[in-house]
Amino acid sequence: MTTARIREFLETRRPEGPCLVVDLDVVRDNFSAYRRAMPDTAIFYAVKANPAPQVLKLLADMGSSFDCASVQEIEMALNAGATPTRVSYGNTIKKERDVARAFALGVRLFAVDDVNEVEKVARAAPGAKVFCRILCDGAGAEWPLSRKFGCEGDMAITVLERARDLGLTPWGISFHVGSQQTNPQAWDGALQEASRIFREMSKRGVELGLVNLGGGFPARYLKNVPAAEAYAGAIYDALRRHFGNRLPETIIEPGRGMVGAAGTIKAEVVLVSRKSDTDATRWVYLDIGKFSGLAETMEEAIRYPIRTARDSDAMEPCVLAGPTCDSADVLYEKTPYPLPISLTVGDEVLIEGTGAYTTTYSAVAFNGFPPLQTYII
Numbered sequence: 001m002t003t004a005r006i007r008e009f010l011e012t013r014r015p016e017g018p019c020l021v022v023d024l025d026v027v028r029d030n031f032s033a034y035r036r037a038m039p040d041t042a043i044f045y046a047v048k049a050n051p052a053p054q055v056l057k058l059l060a061d062m063g064s065s066f067d068c069a070s071v072q073e074i075e076m077a078l079n080a081g082a083t084p085t086r087v088s089y090g091n092t093i094k095k096e097r098d099v100a101r102a103f104a105l106g107v108r109l110f111a112v113d114d115v116n117e118v119e120k121v122a123r124a125a126p127g128a129k130v131f132c133r134i135l136c137d138g139a140g141a142e143w144p145l146s147r148k149f150g151c152e153g154d155m156a157i158t159v160l161e162r163a164r165d166l167g168l169t170p171w172g173i174s175f176h177v178g179s180q181q182t183n184p185q186a187w188d189g190a191l192q193e194a195s196r197i198f199r200e201m202s203k204r205g206v207e208l209g210l211v212n213l214g215g216g217f218p219a220r221y222l223k224n225v226p227a228a229e230a231y232a233g234a235i236y237d238a239l240r241r242h243f244g245n246r247l248p249e250t251i252i253e254p255g256r257g258m259v260g261a262a263g264t265i266k267a268e269v270v271l272v273s274r275k276s277d278t279d280a281t282r283w284v285y286l287d288i289g290k291f292s293g294l295a296e297t298m299e300e301a302i303r304y305p306i307r308t309a310r311d312s313d314a315m316e317p318c319v320l321a322g323p324t325c326d327s328a329d330v331l332y333e334k335t336p337y338p339l340p341i342s343l344t345v346g347d348e349v350l351i352e353g354t355g356a357y358t359t360t361y362s363a364v365a366f367n368g369f370p371p372l373q374t375y376i377i
Helices: 004-013 024-037 053-061 071-079 096-104 115-124 153-165 184-203 228-243 256-262 295-300
Strands: 019-022 041-046 065-068 087-089 109-112 129-133 141-143 169-174 179-181 210-212 249-252 263-273 282-286 306-308 315-321 330-340 348-352 373-376
Touching: 004 019, 019 024, 024 041, 024 053, 024 228, 024 256, 053 065, 053 071, 065 071, 071 087, 071 096, 096 115, 109 115, 115 153, 129 153, 129 210, 153 169, 153 184, 169 184, 184 228, 256 263, 295 330, 306 330
Parallel strands: 019 373, 041 065, 041 249, 065 087, 087 109, 109 129, 129 169, 169 210, 210 249, 282 315
Antiparallel strands: 019 263, 141 179, 263 282, 263 348, 306 348, 315 330
16 A cells, blocks of 8 residues: 555655555564564575665665675665675675675575585685575465576575585575465475475584565555464474474575565556447557566466555546557556556556565666656655
């Protein structure tokens, strides 16, 4: 839902063009909710979700740690007030010189999922801690992750053994159950596999200490989602079931769940048209699309709530598209989106739940359109 503070900002400031407005009060409340629900788990905010300096500073001041995908994100987190001990280089695909730069900045925790990556880390960050990412199927997630990241469990054992042999500290296992994960039980299978790897490594003389539970915690879009407490309960039950009394250190990497609900995009209807005189389907074109921040509408995976001033009028499904000269810039066509029949050129629309993965997906100047303007309040 668009907060009263965001509505007041839009009504008084009247910013021109599409823009994202983020309410920091929502971010603050979300962080507090995760901390209450999972007091024994460290929070590593996924910087890629929304790296706005004000968001990072707020979270750093509240004690958050940070999951970073690049040296640039590491520098953002440090500039916001985080210490290097509160930073994880969580991308499994890194240039060796970037590993060296992160190490020089004080980062000592690195993700890996392959022996070649371990060898890079060993050369550029001697003695650092590494955790190996394992594959997950992502069932139940609205934005499932592919096989791009992670390895099979047996390979993770090989990877961690190689880390030990090269003088690194094999520290744990990580996984990601898929973004916008709506099933709190989704962590169970991955934790079962993680516990197996822990036991096998112990037999080989390596005592692992960390399970990185990853992200996946959802934002509310068109459907209600479980509260943080539901996820915490299911995860802690699974940890006790698979690890018994020897519970590992745990961390989570919320991104969407931390900032998604904090943001609303204000957009404008550019055109309403039909493809023939007899066509029953309207096409509604906005001044924002896939290339200006709404990339997660790809395959219509994320369906954002859209509000207009005409929502009390009769509705009918329409195709919703962006403004660029690219045929891929269609947001919802496979499952048309219900919008007011009276909606017309110049009307403003509010696209809710857009605080995560919008500004960072916005192109610099595709078709000459400027990047998505952001206001943090």
